[in-house]
Amino acid sequence: MSTEITTLKKRSDFLAANKGLRVARPGLVLLALPNQGLGKRFGVTVTKKIGNAVVRNRIRRRLREAAKLAGASAETGTDYVLVGRRAALSLEFDRLVADLLNGITQLSKRDDATKPQG
Helix, strand or coil: CCCCEEECCCHHHHHHHCCCEEEECCCEEEEEEECCCCCEEEEEECCCCCCCHHHHHHHHHHHHHHHHHHHHHCCCCEEEEEEECHHHCCCCHHHHHHHHHHHHHHHHHHHHHHCCCC
């Protein structure tokens, strides 16, 4: 089992994560779904509703960098998808990273509560 962070690239992985747990923050929506021992995997997406290509790419770059910084606290064996929101442009970067860390923590607690005890 790898502890290295890899990138989600396949559309099917993004669609699968949409069926998992989710938490919303001002700058992003974080989706999480356990994977079968594939390590920590992050994906970033920003819809066309947010703005033109320049705006979407700026948000994508900010979220990718936040994922690199927050990746250490992510659970191994989980796929995370960050869906960018317009506020990700204007939020301070430290706040964006803090929101991501908080979301990862909240999802891991929620995931622990849904696991069968025993």
